[in-house]
Amino acid sequence: MEFTAGGRLEVQITPSDVGKRVSVRRLGDPASGPETFTDTVGVLTSWDDGVLLITRRTGESVRIAESSLVAGKVVPAAPARRRGPAAGFAELARVQARSWPPEEAEPLGEWTLRAARGFTRRANSVLPLGAPGVPLDDALARVVAWYGERGLTPYVQAATGAEGTQETLCAALQERGWRREVTAEVRVAGLAPVADLTADTTRVVLARTPDAAWLRRYQRVGEPGPHVLRVLSGGPSVWFASVAGEEGAPAAIGRCVVDGRWAGFSAVEVDPARRRGGLATAVMAALAARALAQGASAAWLQVEEDNTAARALYDGMGFALHHRYHHFRPDRAGA
Structure with missing residues (x-):
């Protein structure tokens, strides 16, 4: 991380830069041993009474004493290149x-x-x-x-x-x-590669409304009332996917909302006894193919930050982090 101007470290930010994305370097606690530096990048959200507050991309806030600063500068508001479709x-x-x-x-x-x-x-x-x-x-x-x-x-x-x-x-x-x-991640990807994922989609059934079996697999609610069905079925163009299972509940389900160029995926759930068998991929691919047919070209989804298994699955499908x-x-x- 480059802070120097003519070979010198400089603090090039002031309280007037609140609201901008900055990169700062501060001196560590001298009592902890040899001189060390710590770098922090994020949005300068306040600068009051000699203390800077910087909010990182993750949402974590870092308080930094102005007296500990050795360098600082304003940096671009977002990386110049981002994987996935362009989106504000x-x-x-x-x-x-x-x-x-x-x-x-x-x-x-x-x-x-x-x-x-x-x-x-x-x-x-x-x-x-x-x-x-x-x-x-x-x-x-x-x-x-x-x-x-x-x-x-x-x-x-x-x-x-x-x-x-x-x-x-x-x-x-x-x-x-x-x-x-x-905290949840919002991830984006091109839609066509999702539709082209290698998976057996022949067993995936698509419908416009969630039936009783679909709702039995959905783990986010107990007995669904009318308000649950209204939320799930709301949106510009909604599709529900299911793969037949045993004992009245599907082996896998998913939901997709098509809205202009965007296809949003959610409620992708698999019977715990059937996981790691490609069913989630099949559901996603079938829904993506239907969204492509309706004119969509980009995909998004939301995944909670602590859902390690789902994040790994979506990494493999090419979904890149957009924001949290x-x-x-x-x-x-x-x-």
């Missing part, structure tokens, strides 16, 4: 939101408050794609009250790691006592 954060966020439509939505400036009786955080959280139109503390008070009126936990969904994401909002939420509860999103909830009374 706002475009992807809106496509994803349409794939998990809430039962109820209410605007708050450029924020959207969403509720679906608690089924999935994605349909029961605030989507903040801009300013709320009121001071942040007032907006959060409205969020807490709105979800409280519905007997729901207030969540704010915010993203990090790409140009236009919301590192500043993430840091502001944490400063106000909201904690990050869940996080769900924040109040961590203390009155937050």
Whole structure:
């Protein structure tokens, strides 16, 4: 990482660079031994009282004493090259939101408050794609009250790691006592390679609605009510895949929402006794082929950061990380 100008280390950032992506080098604790340096890259989310707060792509916030800085500079907002189809954060966020439509939505400036009786955080959280139109503390008070009126936990969904994401909002939420509860990766890929994956798709059955058997394999909910079916079946063009299994439940299932050039994959689940047999790949390939036939060309999916097996599967399919999103909830009374 190059910090020098004419052979000298320089701190080339100031508090006026808050909101920009920066790279800094700081001196380690002298008491820990020989002189060491630590580099940090992320969005400079605040610089107050001699302390910098930098939010990394992962959503982690790092506090750095100004007195420990030995170098720092503004760096490009995103890597120059990215695997997968070109996509902006706002475009992807809106496509994803349409794939998990809430039962109820209410605007708050450029924020959207969403509720679906608690089924999935994605349909029961605030989507903040801009300013709320009121001071942040007032907006959060409205969020807490709105979800409280519905007997729901207030969540704010915010993203990090790409140009236009919301590192500043993430840091502001944490400063106000909201904690990050869940982090998921948003991954993208070309759709045609997914459809071309080597797999036996002849046993995959596609349908427009989830039947009782499909719902028995779906592990995200117990007895599904009408609101669950409305969320699952919502979206511009939804397809459900299943592979016949035993005892009334499919061996594998999946869901795909086609929205313009995008095909979004979710609910890919396999009977634990049938895993590592290519069924997840077959489901994905069959859904991708149907999405291609409807004119889509790019694929996206969401995978929780701690789901190691799924992340490995999607690595093998060519899905590359685009950004991460996080769900924040109040961590203390009155937050």
